[in-house]
Amino acid sequence: MSYKDIIRQLRLLPEYIRISFLQIAENKIQLFGAFFTTSINLVLYILFWGVITYQIPVLTGFGWVTWGQGELTFLIGMTEVAWGFGAFAWMGIWQIHWYITEIGIETFQIRPAGSIYQILATSLWAGGLIQVVVGGIMLSLSVLTFGLIVTPFSIILGVSALLIGQAALYLLWSCLCCLAFWIGKNEGILTISDALEYNFARMPIDIMPIGVQYFLLFVFPVIFISTVPTMIILNLIPLNFTLLYIGIASLLVIIWLIFLRIIWSRGLKHYQPVGG
Amino acid sequence: MPFSLRLESYLAVARISFRNIRQYTTDFLTHFAFFPVQIIAMSLVYWIVYQQAWILNGMTVIGGFTFPELISYLFIAIIIARALPRWQLSIEVERDIDLGPLVSYLAKPIDYASFKFFSEIPRVLIYLLFGILTYLVTLLFIPLPLPSLLNVLLFIPFFVIAYFISFLLVFTVALSTFWVYRGWWLRNLISLLMLMVGGGLIPLSFFPPTLQFVFGLLPFQYCYYIPAIILQGFYLPEQLLPIALLSLIWLVVLWLLARFVWSLGRRKYEGPGG
Numbered sequence: 001m002s003y004k005d006i007i008r009q010l011r012l013l014p015e016y017i018r019i020s021f022l023q024i025a026e027n028k029i030q031l032f033g034a035f036f037t038t039s040i041n042l043v044l045y046i047l048f049w050g051v052i053t054y055q056i057p058v059l060t061g062f063g064w065v066t067w068g069q070g071e072l073t074f075l076i077g078m079t080e081v082a083w084g085f086g087a088f089a090w091m092g093i094w095q096i097h098w099y100i101t102e103i104g105i106e107t108f109q110i111r112p113a114g115s116i117y118q119i120l121a122t123s124l125w126a127g128g129l130i131q132v133v134v135g136g137i138m139l140s141l142s143v144l145t146f147g148l149i150v151t152p153f154s155i156i157l158g159v160s161a162l163l164i165g166q167a168a169l170y171l172l173w174s175c176l177c178c179l180a181f182w183i184g185k186n187e188g189i190l191t192i193s194d195a196l197e198y199n200f201a202r203m204p205i206d207i208m209p210i211g212v213q214y215f216l217l218f219v220f221p222v223i224f225i226s227t228v229p230t231m232i233i234l235n236l237i238p239l240n241f242t243l244l245y246i247g248i249a250s251l252l253v254i255i256w257l258i259f260l261r262i263i264w265s266r267g268l269k270h271y272q273p274v275g276g
Numbered sequence: 277m278p279f280s281l282r283l284e285s286y287l288a289v290a291r292i293s294f295r296n297i298r299q300y301t302t303d304f305l306t307h308f309a310f311f312p313v314q315i316i317a318m319s320l321v322y323w324i325v326y327q328q329a330w331i332l333n334g335m336t337v338i339g340g341f342t343f344p345e346l347i348s349y350l351f352i353a354i355i356i357a358r359a360l361p362r363w364q365l366s367i368e369v370e371r372d373i374d375l376g377p378l379v380s381y382l383a384k385p386i387d388y389a390s391f392k393f394f395s396e397i398p399r400v401l402i403y404l405l406f407g408i409l410t411y412l413v414t415l416l417f418i419p420l421p422l423p424s425l426l427n428v429l430l431f432i433p434f435f436v437i438a439y440f441i442s443f444l445l446v447f448t449v450a451l452s453t454f455w456v457y458r459g460w461w462l463r464n465l466i467s468l469l470m471l472m473v474g475g476g477l478i479p480l481s482f483f484p485p486t487l488q489f490v491f492g493l494l495p496f497q498y499c500y501y502i503p504a505i506i507l508q509g510f511y512l513p514e515q516l517l518p519i520a521l522l523s524l525i526w527l528v529v530l531w532l533l534a535r536f537v538w539s540l541g542r543r544k545y546e547g548p549g550g
Contacts (some may be wrong), residue, residue, distance in 0.1 A: 033461025040465055044472040051482050052325055055338050061324045192313065199317035208320050 009113050013121065020088075020124040034130040038080055042138050045076045045202060061207025065236045070146025072204065074234060077138030079202050079226040082162055084131025090170040092116075092123030097180035097190070101273070109268075116174065116264060133143020148234050158233035159241050164249040169197070171256035172220070178260070181267030193220070201225040216250065226248055285386060293395040309409050311354060318350050318477065339482035345508065348420045349479055352504040355407030357476040359400045360442040360499060365392060368461045369450035374457070378545065389538065393443055400439060423507045430516060431507040434498075437523045442499045443545065444530035451534070454541030455547070475501025495526040 017099055024031060049072040052059070059067040067075070090202045096119055099105050108115035173193055180186050196216075205216050205227040216223045228245050325512055326343045329335040341349060369392065372378040381388045414420060423431070447464045452459045471477055474496035480488055491497060502519060505511065511519070 027457055029456060030461070033459070037461040037464045037468075041468055044468055047483075047487075048472065048478060051319075051484075054484060055482065056325055056328045056332060057327065059321075059324055136355055195313035199314050203317060203321055207324050212320065 009117055011180030012113065016121040016124055016259060017126070020126040024126040028145055030127055031130055034127040038131045038134040042080060042134065044186065045079075046073055046080070049073065049076065052256060059204060059207050062202075063206030064207050065204070065206045065231055067204045067207065068146075070148050071230065071234060071236070073142040073146065073225050074139060074148060075204060075230045076202065077135045077142055078162075078230045078233075081132050082135075082139060082166060082225045082229070084133075084135055085163075086126045086166060086170065087125055087128030087131060089124065089128075090120065090166070090173075091125045091128070092120035093170055093174045093177055094190070095119055095123050096174060096177035098185055100178070100180040101185050105271070112237060116260070117249075150233050151235065154233050154235050157246070161224060161232055161242070161246050161249060162229040164253055165221055165228060165267070168249050168252035168256055169221050169224060171253060171260055175256060175259050175263050178263045178267050181263075181270050186255070196215070196220050197222050197225065204230075206231065218252075221252055240246040277470070287394065289386075289391055289394045290397045293398045295410050311358065311407065312514070314354050315347075315351055316355075319347050319357070322346055322350075328399055339479055340510070341481070344418075344420055346479070347418070349504055349508060351411055351420065353415070353476050353479075353500045355404065355411065356438065356500050356503055357471060357474075359407060360439055361396050361400070361446045362442070362467050362470065363463070364399070365396055366446050366450040366467075368392070369447060369452045369458065370463070373451075373453040373541075382542075389447060389534065392447065396443065397545035404435075421508065424509060426513070427507050427509045430511075430513060431503055434503045434506050434516075434520070434523070437520075438499045438529060440494055440527050441523065441530060444503075444534050445470065445495065445499075448530065448534045448537050451537045453542050454544050467474060470496050470499055473497070474499045475504065479505070495530065498523040498526060 049069065053069045053072065057068065059072070065071070096116065099108070099119060105115055108118045111118060142148060173190075176186070176189050176193060179189065197220075200216055200222045205213055205223045207214075213223070224245075228249075232242045232245070319502065322343065326336070326338065326346075329338055338346070372388075378388070381391065411420070417420065445466060446463075449459075449462050452462050456462065473491050473494060476499075480491055480497060480501050483491065502523065506516065
């Protein structure tokens with residue numbers, strides 16, 4: 001793909017985003033639903049960590065960070081922000097295996113844009129931004145209530161780590177979805193990935209044993225969903241570690257992007273469209 | 277239609293559902309990976325909590341649970357939570373109403389709710405079976421408490437009640453599709469409440485007393501918390517009668533509510549096309 005192709009495809013993006021907003025505006029109750037569920041979700045998880053800190057005031061484990069109620073509340077807000085952005089930008093990865101096995105990818109193939117890009121862009125879900133807003137409010141409240149220290153610089157670094165890390169995670173996930181070219185329906189594999197993300201994203205991974213931390217950093221980088229951005233934004237780790245995390249995330253993005261291109265092109269050779 | 281014939285047709289539904297599961301065996305089996313992942317994630321956090329409680333206060337028991345008891349509780353609660361109807365049923369009902377297949381169910385001499393109820397049973401039993409196997413395999417590596425035969429026998433009726441209650445909760449919420457287009461957020465909400473307030477992630481005894489009292493008034497605890505602690509033997513058999521009565525009252529209330537919502541929804545439902 002040439003530089004011009006990439007620019008041409010990116011020019012389509014605002015249009016896809018506009019369509020996504022129009023779709024969500026058609027059914028406003030969904031916006032309310034997203035707001036309502038996110039808020040309840042936050043309350044329930046604050047309750048969860050509240051119950052834990054009711055038993056012991058702070059959590060320290062194998063990392064250096066001490067997680068009190070403030071940091072844990074911030075972590076929950078961060079998870080919602082990350083998942084909200086994920087729902088907005090990356091919802092389409094759930095559709096990849098479905099397009100391969102049931103709908104067909106022929107319609108994407110005949111258009112002058114990358115198929116995965118089209119799947120992702122047509123599945124943009126503006127409702128996810130509600131989750132980002134609610135999560136953002138939660139972050140602000142936790143900063144104000146617990147007197148947490150944040151700086152504009154730490155926010156920029158934290159958000160960068162989140163976006164790059166999330167891209168790494170979801171590119172890996174896209175590769176798993178593309179296995180549908182060979183093994184057909186593979187929701188089970190996605191369930192495993194989902195289980196890993198769902199269960200570990202809300203946890204301060206920093207307190208876990210080193211082996212688990214490495215696994216969730218290099219193999220399945222869930223650590224970038226909430227733990228790393230929280231540690232960076234709240235200035236809980238030194239700058240050199242922040243840069244190291246961002247570097248690792250960038251490297252993972254490159255690796256999984258290359259893998260995705262290889263898997264997709266090989267999968268296409270294996271793909272047989274049926275029907276008409 | 278005579279009852280025996282009706283029962284036979286619903287059992288046939290369960291058989292077909294079982295065959296559908298077998299069609300995608302590998303895919304179905306990989307779903308079980310959720311058990312260990314969830315248990316490992318939760319156990320790691322609780323391990324740190326117990327370690328620190330021991331270091332700070334010399335505590336080995338939190339909320340009435342020692343660490344092995346808590347891991348055993350999480351295991352059982354997560355197995356029950358995975359087995360009982362939640363997402364799948366809700367999505368199916370929503371799709372039937374939204375996209376139109378409900379019309380064909382209404383034209384058949386069967387009750388839609390009963391059809392869904394029976395078609396869920398094989399999935400529940402298989403999940404339960406695999407959950408038990410996972411627990412037994414884990415016992416080879418980690419010394420977790422093993423439930424007594426009496427507790428297993430006491431657990432069975434409460435698990436059946438839990439199945440009824442969770443089915444009715446999920447089914448009734450899914451019926452909201454009659455009025456709310458794409459009510460995924462209601463589905464999320466009920467699922468979250470079942471998990472958190474029902475003791476799927478944390479035993480209710482960990483909560484402060486006021487919250488324990490409030491959550492005790494709701495039906496969610498009968499889904500996961502109560503069956504799990506009965507299996508663990510936290511209750512004496514004579515303590516179970518009032519709990520059984522309350523859970524049955526909730527079951528009847530939810531059944532009446534489901535019937536009411538269904539009758540209202542059917543009146544509103546329009547299935548155009550052909």
